[in-house]
Amino acid sequence: MDKGSNEVLLEIMGLHKEYDGITALENINLSIKKGEVVVALGPSGCGKSTLLRCLNGLESIQGGDIKFRNKSLINKDVNWQEIRQHIGMVFQSYDLFPHMTVMENILLGPIKVQKRNKFEVMEQAKQLLDRVGLLERLNSYPRQLSGGQKQRIAIVRALCMNPDIMLFDEVTASLDPEMVREVLEVILGLAKQGMTMVIVTHEMSFAQAVADKIVFIDKGSICEISEPDVFFTNPETERAKHFLNIFQY
Amino acid sequence: MQSLGISVLFKGMNMQRLFDGLLVTAKIAFISIVIGSFLGIVLGVIWTSKSKWIRSVCRIYLEVFRIIPILVWLFIMYFGVTTALNLHVSGEITSIIVFTLWGAAEMGDIVRGALESLPKHQIESGKAIGLSFWGLYRYILIPQAIRRMLPGAINLATRMVKTTSLVVLIGVIDVIKVGQQIIEFSRLEVPTASFWVYGFVFILYFIICYPLSMLAKRLENKWNG
C-alpha cells in the first residue's frame, strides 16, 4: 500500500482532441500518481471514454501532451506496442477473442508480445483466475461464459501483462445487473492491492468506494477534481450537483 | 441397344481416358484453389487498407474478373497474350494462371468481407495487449475471418471446379471433353451413350465436390461445437 506516493505515472497536460473539427476534449490537465485510483464521472457523451482511449493511443490527439513515466507519448516515434504492455485496458464490450479458450486468451499477450516463459505465465494466469473465482473455466470458450465471467477474464488478461496502470472503460455498462457486483469486486480488490487505475463508470456508490480522486467531466472539459467524500456530499460546481441529482430518486 | 449403353464406358481405353480427364480437371482446380486462396488472403488484408487508392485498385481487379467472363480470360491469355509476347504456354498452364487469378480476386473479396464484419473492438482489444499489425492479423483477425468466410470459400471452390469445364475451349482435354469425344464416337451405334457418359461424368464431379462440402461442414461443426 503506497497510496499517496509522489511518483507521477501518467501526466496529461492541456490535452485537446477533436473529431472532424468538432472538439471532444479541451484543455484537460490531470496527473495520476502511482497507486492512485482515479474515477472519471460525467454525463454520457461528455468525453470521459475518449480521454481513456487517448491514454492508450487508440485515439490521436490534436494538442497538449501526455507523459507516461515522464516520457511524452505525443511523438511519432512512440512505440505503442511497447507502451500498451504497461497500460492495460478493459473495454465495455465483451472483448475476449472468441476463437480461443480462456487460457489462450490470457497467454497471447505475455507469450507472443512479451516473449515470456510459457509455464511461468500459466502459473501466474492460474493464480489470477483463482483470485477472480474462475480457475475451473480455463479451458472454456468465451461463448460458454456469462457476461460477468467474460469481463473478469478480460481483467485477468490485462493483468497478466503486469501493467503499471489499468484503464477500465465502463466495464459493467453492458452487464445484467446481477453480474455487475462480481466484476466491481474484482476491481475493488485490485485497488486494495495498490494497482494504479483510471476508471470510467456510472456506478456511483462503487465510484465513491473505490476512488481516491473523482474527476468530473462535462462537455469535453474537466469541471472539478475532488476527493470522493467531498464530491458526493458537497460538489463544488452546479453542473456536478445537477449531474448527481439525476442519480437520486 | 439399351443394354449396350453402359458398355460404352468400358470400351477400349475409355474408362482410363475419363479418369485421365478427371485428373486434368482436378489438377487445374486444386492448384488454382490452393494458390488462389493464399493470394486471396493476402489481397483481402491489403484490401482492408484505409487508403482509398489501394481499395479502388483491389476493387477494379475483382470487377475486371467479374465483368469479363472467364472464357474470355482464357482466350485472352491463351491466344492473345502468348501471341503478343511470342511465348508458348500450354493450355493447362494458362488455365491454372487464369483460375488462380480469378480465385484470388473472389477470395480476396470474401476475406475482405469477413475481416470487415469482425467487430471493431476485436482490433482494439488486440492492440490493447500490445499486438503489432501482423500479430493482430495473424492471431486475432485472420483466424476469426477464416471461420466466417468458410461457407463462401467452399462455394467458390466448387464453382471453380465446375468452371474448369471451360478449359476445353483452349484445347485442354478435361473430363467433359473426353466424355464428348466418347459420345460422338459412339453416336451412331449407341444413341444412349450421352446418358451414360454424362451420368458418369456427373458422378466424377460429385466425387471431387462432395469432400469439399463435407470438409466445410466438419470444420463448421468443430468451430461452433
Add this chain to the structure above:
Amino acid sequence: MIKIKRIIPLAVSVVLALGVLAGCSASTNTSNAKSSIDEIKERGTIKIGVFSDKNPFGYVDANGKNQGFDVYIAKRFAKDLLGDESKVEFVLVDAASRVAYLESNKVDIIMANFTVTDERKQKVDFANPYMKVSLGIVSPDSALINSIDQLKGKKAIVAKGTTAETYLTKNYPDIEQLKFEQYTEIFEALKDGRGTAIVNDNTEVIAWAKQNPGFTVGVPSLGGQDTIAPAVKKGNKELLDWINNELTALGKENFIHKAYDVTLADVYGEDYKESLVIEGGK
C-alpha cells in the same frame, strides 16, 4: 450451354482485336524468320488442328487415337512433307476457336471440317477444297421426294437455326416448315409421319438414312454448295502453295476417294461419294 454459345463470339472478337494489336510485332517476327516450310521441317512435326468430337470427320476412338476423314488426309500431308505420317501433331480444336489457333501460331494448318466462307477468308487463307457440302432431303421410300418442287404445299421438317431453315424461308416460302429444337426430334418427327421430308445438311441426312432402312435421300445436293478446305495463317503463302500442289498430286492417285472409302463409306455409303468428295482441289 446457351450462355456459353453467346459468349464465344464475344471472346473470339476480343481475342481477334488483341491479335490485330499483336499482329504488328508477330508479323515482323515471321518476315525475319526463315520460310514456314523450313520451320516445320526443322521442328520435325507439323501441327494440324482437327476436331476431336465430330465423327466421322475428326474424332477420337475408344483408344484415344485421332481418326476420321480430315485426320486421314492430314496424316498423308505429314508423310509427304516430313516423310512419316507419325510426324503430325494433332491439336484438338473447337469450332469457335479455329481462327484463333491459326492467328496465334498454335497450329500450322486447320483441317477441322472448316467450311469456306467470305467472312473467314478475311482472317485466314483457305487452300483448295477437298470436300463439298450442301443441303439434302430425306424422305420415306414409300413417298420419295426427288426434287424440292415436290415439297410445295407439304410439310418440311427442319431444325431451328440451321442453314436449311434459312434457305427454305428465303427461297421456298410456300413450303410449310415444321421446326424442332433438337436434331433427334426432327428424325423422330419424320418416323412418326408428322412431315413429308427432312431438309438438313446433306451429311446428316445421308448418315441417318444409311442407319434407317426405309428412308432414302432423294435430293443429295440442294441449294448453295459449301466447300471444306484446309486453312493456313493469313499470308502464309508458302504453306498454302504446298498444300495446293499436294492436293493436285493426290488427285492423280484419287487419294481423297480413298480417304472416303476408309473413313466415310461406313457412314454415308458408296452412293453419295461424288456428292461429297472434291478430288485434286477442284
